[in-house]
Amino acid sequence: MNTAAEHDRSPAAAYARSAEAAGRAPSIHNTQPWHWRVHPDRLDLFADTTRALPGTDPDERMLLVSCGGALHHAQVALRAQGHLAQVRPLPDPAQPDLLATLTISGDEPATAQDVRLVQAIQLRHTDRRPTVDLAVTAEQVDELRRIAGEFGVHLHKLTRDQVSELAVAVSRAEEAAAADPAMQAETAAWTGPGRPADAGVPPEFIPDRRPETDVGEREFTARGALAVGGGHDKSSTYAVLFGEADDRAAWLRAGQALSAVWLHATALGLAVLPYSQVIEIDGSRAMMRRILSNLGYAYVVLRLGVADPDHPLPGHTPRFPFDTTTTIDPS
Ligand SMILES: Cc1cc2nc3c(=O)[nH]c(=O)nc-3n(C[C@H](O)[C@H](O)[C@H](O)COP(=O)(O)O)c2cc1C
CATH class of the missing domain: 3.40.109.10 (NADH Oxidase)
Incomplete structure (x- = not known):
């Protein structure tokens, strides 16, 4: 569980809550190949290459796509908390595994659409059942x-x-x-x-x-x-x-x-x-x-x-605990 108390309005608490929400992102084979570092003034996203798939994904293409999904989930979660965020992708060539840095750049109340999207994080899943006979418009x-x-x-x-x-x-x-x-x-x-x-x-x-x-x-x-x-x-x-x-x-x-x-x-x-x-x-x-x-x-x-309404999915796939995928920087 995230350590950020609900009433804590500090940027660090917002970053921690966003990292937690991002844990629900989809990933190749559900490897969750990301690691978050919460700083007082920014949120860093790292690739966790201990969960890479060198045989399946030698170029780390799907690892990067998976981490990009987690990054967007964190953006959605920050927005729903009323924050505007600046994203710096691959900010440091000397640290290739530092994939992005997120910084709160302002505040603006979340819209109804922002709230719908953050709710969709909890509902989203991969559905391998055949679809029913209704077309996407x-x-x-x-x-x-x-x-x-x-x-x-x-x-x-x-x-x-x-x-x-x-x-x-x-x-x-x-x-x-x-x-x-x-x-x-x-x-x-x-x-x-x-x-x-x-x-x-x-x-x-x-x-x-x-x-x-x-x-x-x-x-x-x-x-x-x-x-x-x-x-x-x-x-x-x-x-x-x-x-x-x-x-x-x-x-x-x-x-x-x-x-x-x-x-x-x-x-x-x-x-x-x-x-x-x-x-x-x-x-x-x-x-x-x-x-x-x-x-x-x-x-x-x-x-x-x-989706086939007669065959509901049995809940959601598991996720690593928050402190496995996130480090809170104490300074
Ligand atoms: C980059 C990427 C590639 C994926 N490729 C496949 C795939 O080829 N076949 C498949 O059945 N699921 C694929 N998935 C879905 C993952 O298996 C799924 O996201 C993961 O098991 C977590 O489950 P969830 O999406 O229901 O939360 C992929 C997901 C991502 C993000």
């Missing part, structure tokens, strides 16, 4: 595109033909992952029976059988226990978050955009499933670039849809 996609754009990231809704190409790229990625012992070992370590108690993906969040979908879901090594209905992905919208650069700063921004899109989608009642294996594997990542007509680099693929 063009207005909803436009809204999510606008939100990604605020971070300099594009959201492209795939056409029917591009979804077929995506399905091929995803199955290539699955084959490559299945043949890679390092990837298999990491997937097992974070999603199998020996996963850490406060992290990883428990079986209740993994489908108990392969859903009937055109675009295959990520294969986890462990058997799942999440009951799935007979739904399909025909009504789902597949979209790609992409941008012009493919470096650490771009991946961090992609994570902020992913979080913003996901929280807004949650507030709109939409279910979200990220697909990253197709980006992790070099060959399928190149296929995604071709699907985008070489206009940019794909960061993550999203399946958006309306």
Whole structure:
């Protein structure tokens, strides 16, 4: 639990509360690869490379995207407490693991939308069940595109033909992952029976059988226990978050955009499933670039849809305790 008392209005208390809220951010295999340092005058976000996945994610692309998501969660939490924040991404080249510094730059009452977003942090989850037969509207996609754009990231809704190409790229990625012992070992370590108690993906969040979908879901090594209905992905919208650069700063921004899109989608009642294996594997990542007509680099693929109301998810995936992921600087 966070040590900041509810009535404590100091910046340090606001930073600590934001770091705590950011703990609920999504991350690759629920590795939560971040560490926060709360200072009296700023909040620092570090990559925790002890939770990196060198076999699956050798460039730390998904680690940076995950940390970008935590950064955006912290921004949302600061805003909901009535603070405006300045973000300095990758502020010190001598400290590559210092990913961002957040500083309160002013105060302004939170709007209703700010409050809805911070509430969405508690509701958001990854939904691997097939979606029901209701389409995501063009207005909803436009809204999510606008939100990604605020971070300099594009959201492209795939056409029917591009979804077929995506399905091929995803199955290539699955084959490559299945043949890679390092990837298999990491997937097992974070999603199998020996996963850490406060992290990883428990079986209740993994489908108990392969859903009937055109675009295959990520294969986890462990058997799942999440009951799935007979739904399909025909009504789902597949979209790609992409941008012009493919470096650490771009991946961090992609994570902020992913979080913003996901929280807004949650507030709109939409279910979200990220697909990253197709980006992790070099060959399928190149296929995604071709699907985008070489206009940019794909960061993550999203399946958006309306969740199956007959099969609720069993709560939320676990998280590390606050003091595992946060250090409070006493000075
Ligand atoms: C960068 C990133 C990549 C992810 N890739 C996948 C994926 O390929 N397949 C999948 O089923 N879930 C994927 N996830 C979802 C995570 O497994 C999920 O966020 C984590 O288990 C925590 O669960 P929650 O999102 O329900 O809180 C990804 C999440 C992030 C942030």
